Amino acid sequence: MEYESLFKAARKAGTALADVEPERLxxxxxxxxxxxxxxxxxxxxANARDIEAMPASSPMLDRxxxxxxxxxxxxxxxxxxxxxxxxxxxxxxxWTRPNGMTITKVQVPLGLVAIIYESRPxxxxxxxxxxxxxxxxxxxxxxxxxxxxxxxxV
Numbered sequence: 538m539e540y541e542s543l544f545k546a547a548r549k550a551g552t553a554l555a556d557v558e559p560e561r562l563x564x565x566x567x568x569x570x571x572x573x574x575x576x577x578x579x580x581x582x583a584n585a586r587d588i589e590a591m592p593a594s595s596p597m598l599d600r601x602x603x604x605x606x607x608x609x610x611x612x613x614x615x616x617x618x619x620x621x622x623x624x625x626x627x628x629x630x631x632w633t634r635p636n637g638m639t640i641t642k643v644q645v646p647l648g649l650v651a652i653i654y655e656s657r658p659x660x661x662x663x664x665x666x667x668x669x670x671x672x673x674x675x676x677x678x679x680x681x682x683x684x685x686x687x688x689x690x691v
Contacts, residue, residue, distance in 0.1 A: 544651075547649050547674045548648060548674070551646065551648035551673050554646065554669070554673060555625075555646040559623030559625060559670075559672070562623070562672065563620065566619035566669060569662075569666070570615040570616045570619070573611060573612040573615070574608065574609065574612045576689070577608050579689055580608055580686070581603060581605070583686050583688065584601070584602065584603040584686040584689070586685045587601055587656075587682060587683055587684065587686045588601060588602060591682055597655070597682060600655075600656065600657050601657070601658065601682060601683055601686065603658055603686060610659075611658075611662050611663075612662075614666070615662055615666045619666070623671070624671055625644060625645065625646060625671070625672050626643060628643055629643065629644060646672035647673045648673055649673060649674050649676065650668045650674070650675045651675070651676045652664050652675060652678070654677070654678070654679055655679075655680045655683075656680035656682035657679075657680075658683050658690055660677075661679060661690045665677065
């Protein structure tokens with residue numbers, strides 16, 4: 538898929554997500570956390586391919602490595618985000634102009650967030666969870682050292 542069509546599809550998804558009830562988004566994140574835990578063997582297998590391709594002396598090796606405990610922590614982080622209060626619709630400020638018009642500043646979803654990040658598989662789920670909870674779609678691009686791990690998480 539070319540980038541232009543990818544971003545157009547993501548933008549369309551972001552528009553649709555803005556209308557989803559925050560409670561439903563929380564349930565989706567909880568389900569995603571259960572899926573991560575349930576697919577631990579597949580995640581570890583994908584991560585092993587990334588680890589094998591990285592030089593043993595690389596300082597990024599520990600950040601890249603997934604263990605059952607780290608996968609559990611990633612899932613727990615998603616569950617924690619699922620319980621956060623939704624920022625959507627929160628009134629940030631209100632004032633009345635001299636002509637009597639009242640202006641209200643309200644938080645709304647960004648719609649689409651694009652993130653490029655280094656070889657840290659946990660950022661995949663962290664960024665996706667935060668964007669989703671805020672009612673926005675996201676396009677993620679991890680470092681090539683974590684390609685298999687990040688795709689397995691997705």
